[in-house]
Amino acid sequence: MNILHYPSSILEDAVNEFAKLPGVGRKTALRLVLHLLRQDKEDVENFGNVLIRLKNEILYCKMCHNISDSEVCLICGDExxxxxxxxxxxxxxxxxxxxxxxxxxxxxxxxxxxxxxxxxxxxxxxxxxxxxxxxxxxxxxxxxxxxxxxxxxxxxxxxxxxxxxxxxxxxxxLARGVSIGNELEYADEITLGRSILNRTPFAQ
Amino acid sequence: MNILHYPSSILEDAVNEFAKLPGVGRKTALRLVLHLLRQDKEDVENFGNVLIRLKNEILYCKMCHNISDSEVCLICGDExxxxxxxxxxxxxxxxxxxxxxxxxxxxxxxxxxxxxxxxxxxxxxxxxxxxxxxxxxxxxxxxxxxxxxxxxxxxxxxxxxxxxxxxxxxxxxLARGVSIGNELEYADEITLGRSILNRTPFAQ
The missing domain is CATH 3.40.1360.10 (Dna Topoisomerase Vi A Subunit; Chain: A, domain 2)
Incomplete structure (x- = not known):
């Protein structure tokens, strides 16, 4: 069992926050925080500010529900x-x-x-x-x-x-079939079977 | 080549910040940011605030140079x-x-x-x-x-x-030798050689 004593409470807070992210354990979180401690103060503050802005400023397009900077996203607004x-x-x-x-x-x-x-x-x-x-x-x-x-x-x-x-x-x-660039022997049998059933006319 | 177009500038900023971390690529960064977008606003703001406090509040012990909350760390101050x-x-x-x-x-x-x-x-x-x-x-x-x-x-x-x-x-x-709990066959030859040269008296 690991009993990790953090020498500083703000360090521990930062490690806790990173460790909440998916796929980030406490050791990785500590590595990331120690990395940030070696960076310029401005850069780290900038990171923090971006996170605070993230949830406040992000919008979802009212047409397609994609993430957007405006009420209607760039794709939906593109005539x-x-x-x-x-x-x-x-x-x-x-x-x-x-x-x-x-x-x-x-x-x-x-x-x-x-x-x-x-x-x-x-x-x-x-x-x-x-x-x-x-x-x-x-x-x-x-x-x-x-x-x-x-x-x-x-x-x-x-x-x-x-x-x-x-x-x-x-x-x-979407068309289903063998992946382009993959060896045939690695295609699973269901995919390969379907791609034979749904074979397409040969074209260059 | 991947040309990733982000649908929102704040999303892109957040992905850029995460992608600066060691071992975090752009795809992982996007996954982490999308995870944060699904979290409560307060939690994400808290994460941001911790990062802003990190560089401002952290101190280094003037004795041992370890990270500390005070001028002298808990270990150096422990009589x-x-x-x-x-x-x-x-x-x-x-x-x-x-x-x-x-x-x-x-x-x-x-x-x-x-x-x-x-x-x-x-x-x-x-x-x-x-x-x-x-x-x-x-x-x-x-x-x-x-x-x-x-x-x-x-x-x-x-x-x-x-x-x-x-x-x-x-x-x-530090003593160098075979790791406790490891099979001997996996010990590298330099470590094993040294641990024979520096053998210690048998004790229970």
Whole structure:
């Protein structure tokens, strides 16, 4: 058992705060705090101020519920984007991942999670109703369900699909198949099986 | 190449601050910031305030240079401790490690690093002169050199040993040998060789 006696209460406070972060233990937290102690006072104060501003200044786009600096985010406000297509994602990291591909020019809808009974997250905890009303009130032609290919993701996909069945909208999901650049022998059999069933015409 | 577009400048600022920490990449930093966004506003503000206080409130003990809440740290100020023995360590983490063993009741001296020409750290950057003057001005009988058993640690040990050669003080270092509880086959040959050379009388 480790009985760590901290020589200073402010040091201990700082270690406690870092140790609350996911994946950060007390030893790592101490290492991070000692690192900060070696930095300039201004830099550390700046870090502290950013954290204080974080929760106060952050906004969520009233259209897509993505994190934003303004009421309507840059993507929803961009008139050059295709407003007839909405890509449904779990969280803001997935928006960034899809944006990163530079292959998508439509809008997004951030659910804020996926249906996961194990974690006590039901459809009511997610931005599903607001998605339905967006589809009903806006000239949306296609919904792309871009959730993780897990059981929870599939459940959420199916729930949204059922909810949207009365709307006149095309519903698609991400293509599933072998990863580009991976050796075939490392692909799992379910993925490989599906990618044979859903084989596509050969094109250069 | 990853071109990550952050949807909010305050989010980006926070990610930048976390990504400056050692061992924290931009993806981890984003994960930590999104975690904080899910926490209560008060908790996140508290984290920020602790960081701002950190550099302002922390003091270094004027005797041993350990981190402290006051001018003289709790260990140096504790009159029940043996003030004739000083354990020389690299940093505050090592003080905590030795304290944790509950085997040592003397005082400490924190060097603030070890001599490492590769990192541009010379004897002048460390609290070596203040150690010498402590030994000369206080009734010190023994100096325990408890630095890491690396080349840099050995160099620093030797430098301090030379500096203290004129003082009437016993200089000792940590015992080196096989770790307790480890299988012998995993001990490296240098450690094993030394532990045979420096074998100790068998005692229960």
């Amino acid at each position: 050059t984007r295709d407003s007839q297509t909405i890509c449904v994602v779990e969280n803001i990291k997935d928006v960034m991942s899809v944006e990163n591909t530079q292959q998508y020019k439509g809008l997004y809808h951030v659910l804020g999670g996926i249906i996961s009974p194990m974690d006590g997250i039901g459809p009511g905890d997610l931005e599903i109703e607001s998605l339905i009303s967006r589809v009903k009130s806006e000239p949306v032609k296609e919904i792309i369900l871009a959730l993780s290919p897990t059981m929870e993701g599939d459940t959420t996909n199916y729930y949204i699909y059922r909810k949207l069945s009365e709307c006149n909208v095309v519903i698609s999901t | 029940t401790r043996d003030s004739q023995t000083i354990c020389v360590v690299e940093n505050i983490k090592d003080v905590m490690s030795v304290e944790n063993t509950q085997q040592y009741k003397g005082l400490y001296h924190v060097l603030g690093g070890i001599i490492s020409p590769m990192d541009g750290i010379g004897p002048g950057d460390l609290e070596i002169e203040s150690l010498i003057s402590r030994v000369k001005s206080e009734p010190v009988k023994e100096i325990i050199l408890a630095l890491s058993p690396t080349m840099e640690g050995d160099t620093t040990n030797y430098y301090i040993y030379r500096k203290l050669s004129e003082c009437n003080v016993v200089i000792s270092t």
